Amino acid sequence: MAEFPSIDTDLLRTFAAIADHGGFTRAADVVNRTQSAVSMQMKRLEEDVLQCALFQREGRNVTLTAEGVVLLGYARRILKLHSEVFNTLRQPHMVGTVKIGSPDDYVMRFLPGVLARFAQDYPLINVEVHCEPSANLLQRNDLDLSIVTREPGSEVGQILRQERFVWMVAQGFSPHEQATLPLAMFNTDCFCRTWACNALDVMGRAYRVAYTSASLAAINAVVSTGLAVTAQLESLLTPDLRVIGEEEHLPRLPSASIVLLRNPNSTASPIIECFAQYIVDGFKS
Known part of the structure; x- marks a missing residue:
């Protein structure tokens, strides 16, 4: 041979x-x-x-x-x-299951890389991903880790990153030409929706919530076709959308925190802590 x-x-x-x-x-x-x-x-x-x-x-x-x-x-x-x-x-002890909850916008933007690296390094650990809005995840006690969005001053847990909310529209869409601004927003009790509507109210800008969904993919599909404007965290911007602001007569929006929560009722586990560190590293990019 x-x-x-x-x-x-x-x-x-x-x-x-x-x-x-x-x-x-x-x-x-x-x-x-x-x-x-x-x-x-x-x-x-x-x-x-x-x-x-x-x-x-x-x-x-x-x-x-x-x-x-x-x-x-x-x-x-x-x-x-x-x-x-x-x-x-x-590391024979690194065998088991870890349960994580996250809104689907972070699943789309950040978790693919995190899961790929973790699976390569720890192939015998099963990861259960539960996609729900932050408000729902805060009520659950069966998850080992949760990634949620929090308002400034209400951060409990480990801050993964802080960034601002921005208005996003399709390339070529001109919101200042709209007498009544059509919005595409989450249909849950989400403070980012409240922020966007309150900011428009203060400015005196006419608007209507024309499209709602619990899915970021659905919202982006509507916005990318030029049917509406949305307000999302800046890191969720996709290539087919652009950020707009005061130059196109829209109000400035506040910043928010993305936070990692550990379940205090979960048994201490090297698997959970290891996966938590991969999440921390993944949200730095």
Whole structure:
């Protein structure tokens, strides 16, 4: 049987980071190496180990060759298995279930990356995600962790991030041309809806709540077609929407806090605390 050189998992991890982040510079930050070190790693992988080109370089832009695309699939599988071996044998207690509650807007924006990284590092932990509005989550006592939105001054728990609410509209939509401003808002008891309506009342701006839904995806679908305006946290802005404000005769909105709550009735568990840290790190981006 032919013998082949071994592939260092550090090389594969750096290679995957370059593919995920679109370049050597950003990948260097992810793997905590200098750009020159990353370049040397990839030169070694291409010339000494695999003896084929993995990247097409055009100035600062880097794309994968056909061989690079093939390697990326193998690299992800190898790195996943590598993590499973260490986590299973070195941390056998990291097996079980963690229950988390979150409004669906945070599930869409922040949790995909958190869940992907956590699953890669701890494949034997089952994560139950319950999507409900913040007001409902505050009433539940069966969840290990909850991510909720809180008004300034009422933060209880660990603050994940603070940011402002902004008005969002579709590209090309001109709210100042609307005699009565159509709004698309959550249909639950949500203080952001109250803030938006109160701010318009104070300004004396005519409006009507034309569309309501418990789903951010549904609200964004309405707004992106130019049927209404919405007010959401700035981090929830999607590429097909734009932020507007006082320059288009809309009032400035306050800021809010995204908070992580731990269930005081849950038994202390390294699984819960580990997942909580992944959430904290995920909300920094």
